[in-house]
Amino acid sequence: MTQNLATNTTIGAASDDGKNRFATLTFERDVAAPVTVLWEAWTAPAARATWAAPSPSVSVEFQEADTRVGGREISLCKAEGQPDIRCECGWLALQPAVRSVNYEVVSCEGAIQSAALVTADFSGSHERSRLVVTVQLSSLAQDMEAGYREGFGAGLDNLALAAERTxxxxxxxxxxxxxxxxxxxxxxxxxxxxxxxxxxxxxxxxxxxxxxxxxxxxxxxxxxxxxxxxxxxxxxxxxxxxxxxxxxxxxxxxxxxxxxxxxxxxxxxxxxxxxxxxxxxxxxxxxxxxxxxxxxxxxxxxxxxxxx
Missing domain, CATH: 3.30.530.20 (START domain)
Structure with a gap:
């Protein structure tokens, strides 16, 4: 089973009007799978589609997926009765089984909600692996920290379970x-x-x-x-x-x-x-x-x- 070691949040700064908020979030997971398998589960589009939705009531539709440096991934997060959430991910660095860096821009009905820099660090062996994800978040339209913490936490739990059956x-x-x-x-x-x-x-x-x-x-x-x-x-x-x-x-x-x-x-x-x-x-x-x-x-x- 996956062990959730920590979910830490540090507020860096907030503007006077309260609309621009900055936060650094760190998520850590131990996974009962080889580090090479965890890397594939993290990066392969077919695998990402299996764990991206944070809950059964939400579906994620991938419109574009190009996992290479300079490539991007575009997905729509859909929930009944709610407007679609668009997420654009751009891959900035990919070091297999070591580190990935990507930007992420979240928008709703044409308005950008947040932008983030996501760094994922991998370590481990042929039996177990460890993933540390750091999200440097800028909330633009509203405070997105709680949503990121919940969404990333649930998604990484899903990822760990998916990796263990990959x-x-x-x-x-x-x-x-x-x-x-x-x-x-x-x-x-x-x-x-x-x-x-x-x-x-x-x-x-x-x-x-x-x-x-x-x-x-x-x-x-x-x-x-x-x-x-x-x-x-x-x-x-x-x-x-x-x-x-x-x-x-x-x-x-x-x-x-x-x-x-x-x-x-x-x-x-x-x-x-x-x-x-x-x-x-x-x-x-x-x-x-x-x-x-x-x-x-x-x-x-x-x-x-x-x-x-």
Whole structure:
């Protein structure tokens, strides 16, 4: 379980008219997940979408997400009977598993409510990690300190729980990014390598684009059939894709997943992440060897692209 170590607030200054308020807020969390997993849960858009809403009565709609230095994220926070809250986040620094810095501007009905500088520091090991988030807040239209404290606190609690049921697999593949992406996002080639050693794919429908889907069966070496349904939420060519995993066609959700592709000295670093729907499903997946089987899948991808 996540332990909330501290939520400290220090008021720096306030103007005479009371409309401009400045505060520094610090949030700390210990998380029962590797620091590399926590980093992915913090930065990957598909993962962020799973924990961003502070409560079940609020939904967050992502309109834009580009997690790289100079990129930005735009989301709408929606609650019944309330005007939408727009949040623009711009990434200023990204040091994987070490630190991120971003600005955040919150507005409502066209009026800016607040601006903030958010610094997140990561530390830890292969088993546990620690996150310290510092928010330097300027309230412009009204005092936003209490709302930030509540919203960030709830969001980080959600993040910690999501990280604890997140699986991240990585492999550096000895082929250019365009080649690796092409093998992944080609309806003819994807079924040829997808799945662990000895497994094969039987496709019913495949449409590899934003809003598309892949309905298929994974067939184990002993003939056991595992129905799958992938719904593609986002496709950014040669950068990343986000999708939802269902247990069979239109079945219950199994996980929110993503794959990202990065250049690395002529090779390609592939990151495959999954936030499982429940902690129990995550533990079941680990128990039957999902990490090892997933790494076998990435190994098959490498053999496929290097043998052609």
């Amino acid at each position: 699986m991240v697999l990585q492999r550096v593949i000895r082929a250019p990014r365009s080649v690796v992406w092409g093998a992944w996002m080609n309806p003819e080639t994807l079924p040829q390598w997808w799945g662990p050693e000895g497994f094969s794919c039987r496709t019913q429908r495949i449409d590899l684009r934003t809003g598309g889907e892949w309905v298929f069966d994974m067939i184990a070496p002993d003939g056991t059939v595992f129905p799958n349904h992938h719904l593609y939420i986002e496709v950014r060519p040669e950068e990343r894709l986000g999708y939802t995993l269902l247990w069979g066609e239109n079945g219950p959700k199994h996980a929110d997943a993503w794959a990202s592709f990065e250049d690395q000295d002529g090779a390609t670093k592939v990151t495959l992440g999954m936030v499982f729907n429940t902690a129990a499903e995550f533990q079941d997946a680990k128990g039957f060897g999902a990490v090892e089987l997933g790494l076998q899948t990435l190994g098959k991808l490498e053999r496929f692209v290097t043998s052609r």
